[in-house]
Amino acid sequence: MQDYKAPQRDTLFVTQELLDYQAHYQTLGFDEVAEDLVTAIFSEAAKFAENSLAPINASGDEEGCKWDDGVVTTPAGFKEAYQQYVEGGWTGMAQPEEFGGQALPYSLASSIAEWFSGANHSWAMYPGLSQGCMSTLLAHGSEEQQQRFLPKLIEGTWTGTMCLTEAHCGSDLGMLKCRAEPNDDGSYSLTGTKIFISAGEHDLSDNIVHIVLARLPDAPQGTKGISLFVVPKFNVSEAGEIQDRNAVHCGSIEHKMGIKASATCVINFDGAKGYLIGEPNRGLNCMFTFMNKARIGTGVEGLAASEAAFQGALRYAKDRTQFRSLSGVKKPDSPADPIIVHPDVRRMLLTQKAFAEGNRALSCYCMQQVDVTLYSQDEAARQTADAKLALLTPIVKAFLTETAQETTSYGMQVYGGHGYIKEWGMEQLARDTRICTMYEGTTGIQAIDLLARKVLGSKGELLNVFVQEVRDFTEQLRGQPQFSAWTNALNSHLDEWQQLTQDIGKSAAGNPEELGAAAVDYLMYSGYVTVAYFWLKMAVKAQQALDNGATESDFYNAKLQTCGFYFDRILTRTRSLVSAIQSGSDNLMGMSESMFAPE
DSSP states (O other), X not given: OOOOOOXXXXXXXXXXXXXXXXXXXXXXTXXXXXXHHHHHHHHHHHHHIIIIIGGGHHHHHHHOOEEETTEEEOOTTHHHHHHHHHHTTOTTTTSOGGGTOOOOOHHHHXXXXXXXXXXXXXXXXXXXXXHHHHHHHHHHOOHHHHHHHHHHHHHTSEEEEEEOOOTTTTTOGXXXXXXXXXXXXXXXXXXXXXXXXXXXXXXXSSEEEEEEEEBOTTOOSGGGGOEEEEEESEEEOTTSOEEEEOSXXXXXXXXXXXXXXXXXXXXXXXXXXXXXXXXXXOHHHHHHHHHHHHHHHHHHHHHHHHHHHHHHHHHHHHHOBOSOOTTSOSOTTSSSOBGGGSHHHHHHHHHHHHHXXXXXXXXXXXXXXXXXXXXOXXXXXXXXXXXXXXXXXXXXXXXXXXXXXXXXXXXXXXXXXGGGSGGGSHHHHHHHHHGGGTTTSOHHHHHHIIIIIIIITTTTHHHHHHHHHHHHHHHHTTXXXXXXXXXXXXXXXXXXXXXXXXXXXXXXXXXTHHHHHHHHHHHHHHHHHHHHHHHHHHHHHHHHHHHTTOSOHHHHHHHHHHHHHIIIIIGGGXXXXXXXXXXXXXXXXXXXXXXXXXX
């Protein structure tokens, strides 16, 4: 069974030492969020993750959710854990006080969300969806809608979902058919079927508030004709009290490869009463409030899996004895040495560590930028943070989940045959995490968003904003020879990143297929370079701590060693990506469809 431990020390290093969240909070007016408060919250969150969520992870996978005539029952222990979560006040940490929240920073709540997912991915899906629902209502809901729905959502006695996908339209939302007819009382009747709705039906809360995309009568075709609605499972009075059952029902739940304890539902709206959010035909714009945070959240799920896989593999590698070290016996009192002495096992463990810790730094940086967009009074600072998030969000979603496929696979590989056996937990991690590259937009969709919409669509400006930040940092290291090799490598990659962007743009001007052909390789290249920046920053901070006499020498020296591993063995993967990008689209598009399987 997987023995998960919340990575408190590394999260504190990233948030307090690397990114200086304390100064950041002071700048944004969170004077009460002192270091001792953060440490106390981290301690309690770790206990909840380790003692309440991790013990029901494997059993939840084994039992799964059950559907019976529209009623969904979660596995044993899930409802009790959710009640603990509600009683602990975790639901409303970052929500406004006027609706019952604690008004703490988004980044503080989001940094511990990694731990809940790492301990129990399936369980963490339920409250995770509620956060996006609340964000959408706060950003776009009317005052009446906020008063009606937010207090119970923030309290946690109600949960929320997002209902986008339909069977025929997947990620191409312009094709959706769910319709909304106006009622005389100002509400709407929604009719249609949504699929793949995470937490769409369950027994954890008293009500479920669905955020639904649908079309009004006479709406324009495509994405310009989509509106957004709030549709509760049970109708709600203006005072926020539950009334009769709405015409919303779960038609079935999916039988999945992983996250089996998370209810993935088919939801039928049969003339269900709903309320328009925002302006008519502007629903997709409103939905991006939900989707962008959900994309960062999905990336954090990948990070959580990388951390959990590393923890499990490291414990096993220290204990499991097989063969002797190539350089001589390391454990003479044993018939074999622990497998951690073998170079290939080290390669896998260091890859897991490099991605888990590097990706954590990137995700916490993005959480910090979200804080700025939400709370800063400085318009220029908000615009800069928005620009950075526009560039980095598709990278966080795709790169952190793609690398999680590698780290969870290595988790199984380090265990050897035991990694394929349920009792160790590694195969569940691999199954659970596989979905992360697919939902909230596949890697290919994130890649097109990054390259076509964000980078080329801004004529390189979004890329330049972030690249300039990295260049400013490397310039500060001029004259520090211990970092020169890494600084030179990073600067070289920044030049290449911008040149690749220009070359792809020129090629695409003559042949639009070049965009799609280059997109995923371009995104992965961007991810490797971005994480290299954060590894360099961590190495510099670690060296400063050692120079100042830090007692945790192993912790800080490990940062320096892992940074070297990342630059020498991980960042060098960009060579093959550049080669693939430069090969163009002909090797993909030149073959006719009939040639894929000639008869």
